[in-house]
Amino acid sequence: MTTEMLQVIRTDGTVQKKLEPVLDGETLKRMYRTMVRVRVLDEKGMLLQRTGRIGFYVPSGGQEASQVGAAAALDAGDWIFPTYRDPGMVLWRGASYREMLAHEYGCAEDRCMGRQMPNHYAFRELKFVSISSPIATQLPHAVGAAMAIRYRKSKEVVLACLGDGGTSEGDFHVAMNFAGVYKSPCIFYCQNNQWAISVPVKNQTASENMSVKAKAYGFPGVTVDGNDVLAVYSAMRAAVDRARAGQGPSMVESLTYRMGPHSSSDDPKRYRLAAEEEEWRRKDPIDRFRKYLQVQGLWSEAFEKETWDKAREEVNDAAHQVETSGPPAISTMFEQVYAATPAHLEDQKKSLIDYLKTGEIKDSGEAFPL
Ligand SMILES: Cc1ncc(C[n+]2csc(CCOP(=O)(O)OP(=O)(O)O)c2C)c(N)n1
Numbered sequence: 271m272t273t274e275m276l277q278v279i280r281t282d283g284t285v286q287k288k289l290e291p292v293l294d295g296e297t298l299k300r301m302y303r304t305m306v307r308v309r310v311l312d313e314k315g316m317l318l319q320r321t322g323r324i325g326f327y328v329p330s331g332g333q334e335a336s337q338v339g340a341a342a343a344l345d346a347g348d349w350i351f352p353t354y355r356d357p358g359m360v361l362w363r364g365a366s367y368r369e370m371l372a373h374e375y376g377c378a379e380d381r382c383m384g385r386q387m388p389n390h391y392a393f394r395e396l397k398f399v400s401i402s403s404p405i406a407t408q409l410p411h412a413v414g415a416a417m418a419i420r421y422r423k424s425k426e427v428v429l430a431c432l433g434d435g436g437t438s439e440g441d442f443h444v445a446m447n448f449a450g451v452y453k454s455p456c457i458f459y460c461q462n463n464q465w466a467i468s469v470p471v472k473n474q475t476a477s478e479n480m481s482v483k484a485k486a487y488g489f490p491g492v493t494v495d496g497n498d499v500l501a502v503y504s505a506m507r508a509a510v511d512r513a514r515a516g517q518g519p520s521m522v523e524s525l526t527y528r529m530g531p532h533s534s535s536d537d538p539k540r541y542r543l544a545a546e547e548e549e550w551r552r553k554d555p556i557d558r559f560r561k562y563l564q565v566q567g568l569w570s571e572a573f574e575k576e577t578w579d580k581a582r583e584e585v586n587d588a589a590h591q592v593e594t595s596g597p598p599a600i601s602t603m604f605e606q607v608y609a610a611t612p613a614h615l616e617d618q619k620k621s622l623i624d625y626l627k628t629g630e631i632k633d634s635g636e637a638f639p640l
């Protein structure tokens with residue numbers, strides 16, 4: 271794979287002036303805060319899993335710049351078809367820790383009421399579509415949504431997210447082909463974090479990189495330094511502008527690294543070297559952006575402390591709140607699938623509730639309150 275890529279912030283925090291996007295200080299600080307919020311959520315998510323409070327967690331440490339830079343380049347009305355490793359996108363759009371953790375717990379406050387896999391949340395009002403667990407199935411959905419936008423002559427664009435592993439799925443190629451032919455207002459955004467669980471990217475493709483694949487489908491592709499939030503922002507902004515102007519899709523590949531395990535069920539020590547992890551740790555996207563803010567005179571010790579302290583306080587409060595919210599009522603099992611519950615489900619619901627009232631299942635009141 272080639273390492274040629276767009277970089278705006280050099281590793282020492284200085285900037286390539288000609289490439290620097292025009293963003294005001296408040297927006298830059300908000301980007302930094304959101305990146306920190308992703309890292310803090312990660313720490314808490316893994317801790318909750320390791321202490322048995324939640325069953326599963328997917329960390330995304332190392333990919334904060336890739337997530338936040340991309341989300342910041344979209345308008346609030348644009349659609350995101352995410353992967354399970356995109357919390358920075360939904361945090362950028364204003365999702366709260368409480369809502370996200372409620373989903374991890376699958377508690378009464380969880381919008382999915384414990385029915386979706388943990389870490390697969392959905393935020394309808396933020397146009398953040400329910401996360402698909404089967405790799406790359408969201409890509410044809412995203413192109414379909416983009417086509418609907420075109421038919422309606424509307425101006426939104428669609429972000430179709432995937433990982434390096436996702437490029438090996440048929441759905442990826444189907445979606446890229448269709449989007450290219452019909453000039454869908456869609457951006458394929460591949461966070462190439464070097465690994466698909468234990469499969470290294472060199473076993474994923476014989477192409478020189480991922481973004482070159484766009485050429486075969488008739489639209490542009492670009493590779494950016496995914497640990498440089500401004501490079502991600504700039505490339506994404508250009509792709510978004512192009513899609514919004516009716517010029518069709520683009521592909522953006524961000525070269526980044528999953529610093530932690532694939533999920534709380536994975537142990538990366540079994541398949542990758544500590545030296546590689548260390549090398550990427552030195553490219554930490556939060557450190558890089560902090561250096562940039564320092565060079566810009568936008569950073570202070572007080573800002574740093576407040577950013578981390580506030581995020582940690584918020585995440586701890588959120589965990590406490592959702593812990594005490596209890597599990598979803600068992601009756602919800604029959605709800606929200608049909609607009610009007612069919613008679614046979616009403617019957618099943620009634621007989622289940624009657625059965626639970628007999629007390630034959632002693633602990634059901636605790637685990638499944640009516
Ligand atoms: C169709 C399908 N095959 C296999 C899996 C199991 N699986 C879950 S995540 C994953 C790796 C995906 O890697 P990548 O696309 O690079 O995303 P990353 O996890 O690195 O963010 C695999 C193989 C799945 N969820 N769906």
Ligand SMILES: [Mg+2]
Nearest residue numbers: 433434465466
């Ligand atoms: Mg990957």
